[in-house]
Amino acid sequence: MRKYYERTFQYLRRIKEAVRRFDREARVLLFGSFAKGTHRPDSDIDVLVVTKLADKLERRLEIRVRIAEDIGSCTPFEIHIVTPREYEEWYTKFIDRYVEI
Template identity: 50%
Template sequence: MSWEYLKRKWDERKEFLNNARHYVRLIKEVCVKKVDPECRVILFGSVARGNYRDDSDVDVLIITDKAKGIWDKVNIEVIIERELNIGDPFEFHVVTNSEYENWYKKFIDIYEEF
């Protein structure tokens, strides 16, 4: 790999981190249009808390009852990644409403819902 490629990827990553909320809004739009009009999209983790670093990821929780099994969850991630041409540093957590209520809701302290 060339230095130029690595620099370009690092700059792209910083762009995503510095504008994470903009991209999460776009993720919400894609989710509503292509996956489930009732989906919920939540930003959490270090970006939501405001203490992220250049090597942090962007934790995005996608809540939809269309995510019944692992293949549904992976497919939802792929739809969003392809539609927006994004990947790293976004970390998608695709869950059902039940999974959110019984697990994630207990541990997420600071978040923003879009």
């Protein structure tokens, strides 16, 4: 697990590359304690993928599988895959700081 914390942004770029194979316009955002700079050694790494393809469950699963193939399946990354509407209606209400990858 240590490698994920030491090379967080390298893995975030790999996540973005995996997502962009499905949707060139998708956004990948780091949020939570890592974005705020308040993370601890046992923190998860919150990642939000915003894509119009998330309106279909099977597409969300395909994206999740591709990410796992690229970075591994047992990681500290907590991946949220949502539509632009879900992002606007829900996530913007509680995400006060993020880093766009």
